[in-house]
Amino acid sequence: MPPEPPVAAPEAADLLRWYDRHRRQLPWRAETGVLPDPYHVWLSEIMLQQTTVAAVGPYFRRFLDLFPTVEALAEAPSEQVMSAWAGLGYYARARNLHACAKAVSALGGFPRTIEGLRALPGIGAYTAPAIAAIAFGVPAVPVDGNVERVCARLFAIDTPLPAARPLLARAAAALGADPQARARPSDFAQALFDLGATICTPRNPACALCPWREPCLGRQGGAPERLPVKVARKDRPERYGISFRLEDGQGRLLLQTRPPRGLLGGMSELPGTPWRTEPWSEADALPHAPISADWRATGSVRHIFTHFGLTLAVWSARRDRIPAEALENRFLRAPDALGKEPLPTLMRKAIAAGGGG
DNA sequence: TAAACGTGGAA
DNA sequence: TTTCCAAGTTT
Numbered sequence: 001m002p003p004e005p006p007v008a009a010p011e012a013a014d015l016l017r018w019y020d021r022h023r024r025q026l027p028w029r030a031e032t033g034v035l036p037d038p039y040h041v042w043l044s045e046i047m048l049q050q051t052t053v054a055a056v057g058p059y060f061r062r063f064l065d066l067f068p069t070v071e072a073l074a075e076a077p078s079e080q081v082m083s084a085w086a087g088l089g090y091y092a093r094a095r096n097l098h099a100c101a102k103a104v105s106a107l108g109g110f111p112r113t114i115e116g117l118r119a120l121p122g123i124g125a126y127t128a129p130a131i132a133a134i135a136f137g138v139p140a141v142p143v144d145g146n147v148e149r150v151c152a153r154l155f156a157i158d159t160p161l162p163a164a165r166p167l168l169a170r171a172a173a174a175l176g177a178d179p180q181a182r183a184r185p186s187d188f189a190q191a192l193f194d195l196g197a198t199i200c201t202p203r204n205p206a207c208a209l210c211p212w213r214e215p216c217l218g219r220q221g222g223a224p225e226r227l228p229v230k231v232a233r234k235d236r237p238e239r240y241g242i243s244f245r246l247e248d249g250q251g252r253l254l255l256q257t258r259p260p261r262g263l264l265g266g267m268s269e270l271p272g273t274p275w276r277t278e279p280w281s282e283a284d285a286l287p288h289a290p291i292s293a294d295w296r297a298t299g300s301v302r303h304i305f306t307h308f309g310l311t312l313a314v315w316s317a318r319r320d321r322i323p324a325e326a327l328e329n330r331f332l333r334a335p336d337a338l339g340k341e342p343l344p345t346l347m348r349k350a351i352a353a354g355g356g357g
Numbered sequence: 358t359a360a361a362c363g364t365g366g367a368a
Numbered sequence: 369t370t371t372c373c374a375a376g377t378t379t
Binding site: 055089203264307345 | 359361365
Binding site: 044045046047048049050051052053054055056090092093096121122123124125126127130142144145146147189190193196197202203233 | 371372373376378
């Protein structure tokens with residue numbers, strides 16, 4: 001009997017060789033062999049949470065423009081930070097970002113250890129090792145969605161997520177234990193991201209181009225695109241609301257600020273009804289209007305949040321002078337000042353929906 | 358552990 | 369149109 005061919009194990013050297021040729025050029029990345037600025041790494045990591053590279057790019061550049069250093073960000077007013085973040089979503093990230101900048105500024109710089117980073121607001125189990133590895137060369141493998149997918153396929157782990165998390169974390173750590181990986185922790189982490197983003201993609205992975213195609217058990221199994229297995233998501237309930245778009249004689253809009261935490265926390269909005277599971281009748285809705293007026297339905301906005309869909313009707317009215325009681329905890333904004341207002345995308349759509357009609 | 362937490366692009 | 373997905377964290 002001839003000896004069995006040795007089972008090939010994925011080697012860091014193969015991935016790093018591929019990365020050196022095919023790495024993506026991204027605004028927050030330094031040149032090959034150079035560790036990037038920790039501020040840039042941190043800022044990009046927070047922005048990239050559950051968010052695409054394409055969406056982050058313009059925001060990242062704008063933030064560096066407005067806040068060139070972590071100290072500048074720490075000293076900026078929170079309204080300016082929220083305004084700069086408006087449209088990116090998950091606004092708790094922006095609130096934590098500002099709090100983290102203040103903490104880092106007070107510390108005199110970013111902690112260089114996973115534990116030190118993990119203690120900061122907005123930095124969790126993934127982001128702490130990500131910053132440590134990418135910015136400081138700490139030999140750790142941050143496990144994000146890319147790394148989970150690559151590992152699930154590489155080792156044919158078919159336990160459904162999220163139960164598979166501990167298994168996948170062990171697999172990722174095993175890859176990172178390779179001496180070649182430990183010699184280049186920053187590049188190794190980013191190489192895994194790039195592999196997951198450009199080759200080992202969720203659908204139609206380009207296995208023929210993969211530096212790990214030989215040892216990949218998922219590919220050998222014939223259906224790597226089937227991995228990782230995920231539990232079915234619950235269906236999204238629908239909610240209904242009405243926003244009141246009130247203009248004064250100068251065309252200024254009546255706005256208010258949402259509570260500091262929770263959905264769209266700290267962002268600006270049109271006054272309106274609560275968002276409930278039943279559509280609103282006129283009689284139910286009018287008590288929530290900021291003033292009594294000749295409200296006209298001028299538009300409707302459909303918006304998808306993570307855990308519910310929202311159908312938001314927009315009712316509009318105009319009043320030359322806004323009564324003082326309507327301005328309790330509210331304020332007026334001229335149209336040319338709305339660009340600097342921390343308005344979430346939903347409210348920009350609502351304002352636009354009322355404006356033309 | 359599970360639910361809350363935004364948005365836009367691709368298939 | 370619908371569903372899935374994107375460098376997750378907090379409670």
